[in-house]
Amino acid sequence: MDKKKVDVLQPVDDTAKRLGRTLVRSARYGALATLDPLDGSPSASRVSLATAMDGSPIFLISRLSGHCTNLSADGRCSLLVGEPGKGDPLAHPRMTLIGNAVQLQPGQEQTYDRNRYLRRHPKAALYVDFPDFSFWRFEVTRASLNGGFGKAFALTADDLATSLDGIETLSEIEEGAVAHMNTDHLDAIERYAIRAGAEPNGWRLTTLDPEGLDLASGDRIARLWFDSPLTSAADLRPVLVSLAKTPVGS
Structure with missing residues (x-):
């Protein structure tokens, strides 16, 4: 007998969008899941985070790390943000971002994002210029927001992005x-x-x-x-x- 699938998703409203954006903007770190090129299996690792001005997560990793090797072969990945806090960790908001990671190339954009990252993580100045380190930008395609028990939302990239139109300066x-x-x-x-x-x-x-x-x-x-x-x-x-x-x- 076929069972009708229960839709647990809530309508996305301004409150959900604000919560999702806050989780990204306030994340100091996240769990980054990449694909192992050997067999396609998922591999999760913790990375320190900041955000670009438009809200895209940015992170700094070494090419000696497994997740850098994975991303170089296949940029598809996901990123979990949201800190548990006190009590039941499943009662606290968290969000999984799904998309692609792109390495930032030398230029003005990389300079802006580098400065933002270092102001969030000043101790990274000790190794940020090592030749094996590089900055990456997480480009969101969609997101799964869990605001706590019974508060699940499917967000789009536009729901999380900050428009820079007319304010690029x-x-x-x-x-x-x-x-x-x-x-x-x-x-x-x-x-x-x-x-x-x-x-x-x-x-x-x-x-x-x-x-x-x-x-x-x-x-x-x-x-x-x-x-x-x-x-x-x-x-x-x-x-x-x-x-x-x-x-x-x-």
Whole structure:
């Protein structure tokens, strides 16, 4: 007897999209699954993560590693993000990204992504320039989001991507803006962290994008979303000033 398959997926709404984007933007590491060219079997390994400005995960790996060998032969892979936290690990949100990994070639894009990665993982500066290391970009085709028990969603690449249309110059000013904030406005960054729901404790700004800010304090990561996406690079300064002045909870 044929049994009708039960559809456990929930309709994708703005809340699900925001959760998926937050999981990617705030991930310090993830489980990367690649295909072994010897027999096609899956092989999982942990990698440290950052994101490109459009939200694509980026990671740094050595060609001496098995997953680099696998990706060089076949770029198809998946990436699990989402930290378990306290209690039952299956009750916490996580997401599996499915797509392809592409090695970044020397150029402006690689420079931007390299800088973003190093601000998220400053200790990687010790080996980032070793000749066997290279940056890779995870290009999402679809994703499976589990927001907890009974909260399953099938997301598309567009559901997770941050549009850069008309705001491409934000990448050009990011490095200077982040350095300026971390040098002269640590008090404002602490307020950003509080607005993001974190406890104040030596936070610094790591990256920014049209939709928000990523902050770090040691191993802790916080994501602050703007009320609305930036429409031009010139919008950045007034938004940062407004966020610093607006009382938390307003």
